[in-house]
Amino acid sequence: xxxxxxxxxxxxxxxxxxxxAPARTIARWALALAWRTRATKVSLGLCAMVVILHVxxxxxxxxxxxxxxxxxxxxxxxxxxxxxxxxTIIGDTQxxxxxxxxxxxxxxxxxxxxxxxxxxxxxxxxxxxxxxFARPLRLRxxxxxxxxxxxAVPALTIVLPFLALWLLAVGVTxxxxxxxxxxxxxxxxxGALLASVVLATTVVGASALGERxxxxxxxxxxxxxxxxxxxxxxxxxGFFAAGYLSPARDVATMIEALLDVGPPSxxxxxxxxxxxxxxxxxxxxxxxxxxxxxxxxxxxxxxxREVAE
Amino acid sequence: xxxxxxxxxxxxxxxxxxxxxTAAVDGRAIGLLGPxxxxxxxLMRIILGLTRADSGAVEVLGINTRERPIxxxxxxxxxxxxxxxxxxxxxVESVAYAAELCGLDRRAALxxxxxxxDLVGLGDARDRRVETYSTGMHQRVKVAMALAHDPxxxxxxxxxxxxxxxxxxxxxxLLVDLRGGGGPAFILSTHLLHDVERTCESCVxxxxxxxxxxxxxxxxxxxxxxxxxxxxxxxxxxxxxxxATLEGAGARIERGRRAGILVVHLARADPAAIWDAAxxxxxRIWHLxxxxxxxxxxxLAAVARPDAAEGSP
Numbered sequence: 340x341x342x343x344x345x346x347x348x349x350x351x352x353x354x355x356x357x358x359x360a361p362a363r364t365i366a367r368w369a370l371a372l373a374w375r376t377r378a379t380k381v382s383l384g385l386c387a388m389v390v391i392l393h394v395x396x397x398x399x400x401x402x403x404x405x406x407x408x409x410x411x412x413x414x415x416x417x418x419x420x421x422x423x424x425x426x427t428i429i430g431d432t433q434x435x436x437x438x439x440x441x442x443x444x445x446x447x448x449x450x451x452x453x454x455x456x457x458x459x460x461x462x463x464x465x466x467x468x469x470x471x472f473a474r475p476l477r478l479r480x481x482x483x484x485x486x487x488x489x490x491a492v493p494a495l496t497i498v499l500p501f502l503a504l505w506l507l508a509v510g511v512t513x514x515x516x517x518x519x520x521x522x523x524x525x526x527x528x529x530g531a532l533l534a535s536v537v538l539a540t541t542v543v544g545a546s547a548l549g550e551r552x553x554x555x556x557x558x559x560x561x562x563x564x565x566x567x568x569x570x571x572x573x574x575x576x577g578f579f580a581a582g583y584l585s586p587a588r589d590v591a592t593m594i595e596a597l598l599d600v601g602p603p604s605x606x607x608x609x610x611x612x613x614x615x616x617x618x619x620x621x622x623x624x625x626x627x628x629x630x631x632x633x634x635x636x637x638x639x640x641x642x643x644r645e646v647a648e
Numbered sequence: 649x650x651x652x653x654x655x656x657x658x659x660x661x662x663x664x665x666x667x668x669x670t671a672a673v674d675g676r677a678i679g680l681l682g683p684x685x686x687x688x689x690x691l692m693r694i695i696l697g698l699t700r701a702d703s704g705a706v707e708v709l710g711i712n713t714r715e716r717p718i719x720x721x722x723x724x725x726x727x728x729x730x731x732x733x734x735x736x737x738x739x740v741e742s743v744a745y746a747a748e749l750c751g752l753d754r755r756a757a758l759x760x761x762x763x764x765x766d767l768v769g770l771g772d773a774r775d776r777r778v779e780t781y782s783t784g785m786h787q788r789v790k791v792a793m794a795l796a797h798d799p800x801x802x803x804x805x806x807x808x809x810x811x812x813x814x815x816x817x818x819x820x821x822l823l824v825d826l827r828g829g830g831g832p833a834f835i836l837s838t839h840l841l842h843d844v845e846r847t848c849e850s851c852v853x854x855x856x857x858x859x860x861x862x863x864x865x866x867x868x869x870x871x872x873x874x875x876x877x878x879x880x881x882x883x884x885x886x887x888x889x890x891x892a893t894l895e896g897a898g899a900r901i902e903r904g905r906r907a908g909i910l911v912v913h914l915a916r917a918d919p920a921a922i923w924d925a926a927x928x929x930x931x932r933i934w935h936l937x938x939x940x941x942x943x944x945x946x947x948l949a950a951v952a953r954p955d956a957a958e959g960s961p
Contacts, residue, residue, distance in 0.1 A: 349767060349831040352760065352798035357751025364748045372736045466730040470793070473696050473726035474749045475718045646698070 361476050365484025370491055373454045382450035386496040389446050390504070393439045397508050400435055404428040405513050429519055432508045436527050437594070439504060440497065444534055444587050445564075447496045451542045452560045455489040457552020458543055459638070463645070464550040472646050482638060489543045493535030501531045526597030534590045537630045544634030547641040575615065582617040586630055589623035596620030649710065650674045650801060650833055651695065656704035658690055664857045665690040669704070671852055671862035673835075677827045679844030679851035679865075680837040681947065686854040688837040689729060692803050696726055709800055722750065725794035725802035725832065729809065732790065733778045739765055739785075740774040743792045750797030757796070764792040768822060784815030791822065795832070802834040808843055816843075823847040841947050853947065868947065874917035875939040878910045882931030890929035897921050911939070 373379045404427045462468050471481055505524035512520050542559055549555045563586070570585025582588050595616050617623045651673045658666040666687045680688050693699035695706050697717040706713045713720040734742060743761035744754075752760060765774045768788040773781065778789060787807050794802045804823075808816045823834065824847055836848060844851050844865070851868060853861040861868055880890055891901055891910070899921065900913040912922060919936060926933050 348829045349795070349826055350763060351830065352752075352756075355756070358753055361749055361751075364745075368734075368737075368745050368748075372734070375736060461735070465735060466728065466732045467734050469698060469726070469728045469730070470732045470734070470746070471749065472698055473721065473724070473728070474746070474797075475722040475751070476749060477718065 361480040362483035362487055365471075365481065366487035366491060369458055369485065369488035370454075373488075376453075378453045379450075382446075382453045383496070386443060386446045386450055389439065389443050390496075390500040393435060393500075393504060394507065397432065397435045397504055398511055400431040401428060401508055401511050404431060405511075405516075409513075428512065428516055429523060432512075432520060433523055433527075433598075436501065436504060436508070436524070437591070440501060440527060440531055440534065440594075441587060441591070443497050443500070444538075444590070447493050447534075447538060448560055448563045450496060451489065451492050451538055452556030454492050455539070455542045456546050456556035456559055458485045458488060459546040459642075460549045460552045460555050463547075468645060478639075478642060478646055482642065485543050485546075485638075486539055490535060490539035493531075493538045498528070498531045498535050501527060523598075526594045526600075529597055530590045530594035533593060533627055534586070537586050537590075537627050537634075540631040540634035540638075542634070544637035547638040574617070579618055583622055583626040586627060588617060589626045592616040592620050592623035593627070596623075649707070650678070651835070652707040653691075654705045654707075656691070656694060656701050656706060658687075658694060658699065658701050658857075666694070666701070666854075667857045669854070669857075669859045671859055673850060673852060673862060675850045675864075676833040677823070677848040677850070678833070678835045679848035680835050680854070681839070681841060681844055681851050682854035682860075683839055685856075686839075687857040688839075688854055689805055690857075691854065692726070692805050692835070692837055695803060696721060696724060722797070723800040725797070725799035727787070727790035727794040727802070727804045727807055729805040729837075731786070733786070735779045736777065738775050738777055739770055739781070739789050739792075742778050742789055743796050746793040747796035752797065760796055761792070764795055765789070767795075768792045769818065782815075783810045784812065784819070787811060787815075787819060788822075791819070799832050802832050803837070804834055805837045806839075807836070808838060808840060820846050841944055874914050876912045876914065876919055876922060877904055877935065877937045877939060878912050878922060878933065879908050879935035880910070880926060880931040881934050882929070886929050886931045890925050890931045893925040893928050894921065897925065909935070 407427075462471070472478075502524075505520075505527065509517050509520045509524070545555050545559050546552065549558075567585045567587050570582050570588055573581030574585075574588065582592075649672055651671075653669050653671045656666055656669045657664070669687075669691065680691065682688050690699060694701045695708060695713060697713050697720065700714075708720045709723055711720040711723070734745070737745060740758070740761045743764055744757040747757035747760045748754065762771075762774065765771055768791055770785060770788050770792065773785060778786065781789065787810075791802075791804065791807060794804070807823075808819055811819065820843060823836065826832070826834065827847065827849075836844060838844060848865065850864045851861065852859065853868075880887060882890070894901055894912060898915055902911050902913075903909075904911045914921060917938070919938070922936060923933070
């Protein structure tokens with residue numbers, strides 16, 4: 340006999356305390372939904388490739404330098420430490436971590452275009468805003484949920500892998516150098532966090548301006564690449580103010596400014612591998628703040644127009 | 649009091665969507681009636697706080713929706729007229745998501761979603777993506793989403809629009825079951841009088857943004873307003889005299905759908921005027937029957953009269 344499920348009628352819910360974390364719910368469902376598309380898996384796969392490629396590079400860099408240092412120490416009969424090799428370990432590690440953040444930022448822009456560009460645009464297109472705001476949700480819950488969903492992408496592709504790479508480097512480094520490498524990670528971590536916040540706010544802001552996620556994604560990637568290219572090339576040709584237009588360059592500027600704040604040995608060791616950055620860390624910080632504010636402003640302005648609260 | 653509207657007005661550009669709507673409505677099943685463009689959706693959106701009224705106040709279950717919107721929305725469910733869906737989610741996920749947004753935990757929300765999809769008759773299609781649903785299935789999943797958090801009042805905006813007759817019947821049966829089965833109170837917005845007649849006990853009639861009627865259906869079916877199907881026998885001249893006499897007495901007469909039938913609209917539900925006119929004109933009455941669909945007549949009359957707004961039940 341085949342089982343049949345029949346409704347027993349309407350059942351009122353028993354009184355129970357209701358949770359108040361709608362932002363987390365919105366973010367979780369948005370990410371779960373995004374995960375179902377092949378494009379998301381491909382874009383995150385590319386980001387994972389970048390991480391995977393940097394792991395052996397980092398390990399080899401640290402181990403080769405450490406081994407060379409050990410041989411040098413043994414050759415010197417323990418009379419004097421091989422200071423040059425210490426610099427090499429710190430400098431090379433910083434080089435690998437910087438190259439990771441720089442490369443991963445571009446792949447993350449692509450991943451965000453796939454995953455997050457439709458976060459608000461698609462809600463607008465299919466009329467789902469009513470679905471949210473007819474429920475006991477505040478505008479800030481919705482905004483926080485969408486931002487959290489967008490931020491989860493760079494957190495997963497930049498911040499967490501950076502932390503893992505950094506800890507890996509610290510782990511395989513000879514004990515005497517760990518304190519220096521530990522400091523080396525903080526500026527990078529701050530930079531990764533800054534980059535993730537700017538990426539999340541700008542993509543969600545862009546998403547609020549249109550109604551087609553795919554179109555917004557393409558425009559987002561194009562604008563990001565354009566700003567980076569224009570900023571880098573004009574700054575390289577002497578027009579330094581244009582460098583502030585490139586968010587990646589602003590983040591690099593912030594990281595290097597923070598490196599200089601740390602122990603002199605770390606600053607000196609990382610100096611030789613530094614790329615060209617903007618003249619003022621403060622202006623770079625303001626520029627990044629401006630990008631984030633632009634994204635948030637676009638988001639709030641659009642939603643306030645569409646949602647009465 | 650379920651719903652109290654106090655001088656609610658809303659303009660979109662030069663057009664008045666709602667004009668000083670004041671009404672107090674109670675009961676478990678209320679129809680919000682009016683032709684297209686009457687302001688029904690605008691009123692629903694104002695009740696929910698999705699649109700801000702230019703003036704006036706709305707109270708739902710005693711809660712002022714402008715002062716305490718979150719508290720009010722926690723007690724309201726809403727099935728919008730448009731698609732209002734999240735593509736990519738299945739039916740059960742859509743309802744579970746709606747429940748989670750209202751504060752249910754994941755497990756309770758999923759349980760509730762399965763329960764409600766059985767209730768609305770979508771049990772077999774629960775795992776299909778909502779964008780593959782037919783219009784009827786989609787209307788049902790919207791009702792299930794509106795019921796997800798066990799609201800005290802559900803606002804249904806044109807839930808039968810676009811449905812074939814069978815699906816429409818099933819949805820209306822569901823509403824009747826909700827009304828009788830301990831479900832929440834509901835406000836059914838529609839331009840179809842039959843839907844209201846079948847499912848509701850009270851109604852609010854809007855026309856051109858103005859309130860025309862608010863009260864129980866029994867009060868709308870005015871005893872002093874009636875239409876009769878009449879067939880008379882006699883020569884042409886006598887029949888003309890019969891029509892002229894009735895028109896002279898204030899009746900409105902039109903041809904019925906069937907041959908030989910006249911529809912006589914009287915100001916009062918008293919056919920004595922028809923008998924008197926027949927006697928005076930020298931015709932015999934072969935058929936005299938009061939039209940069953942007096943509600944439609946009353947609805948049209950309410951919409952036609954500019955100052956017909958009545959008080960609350």
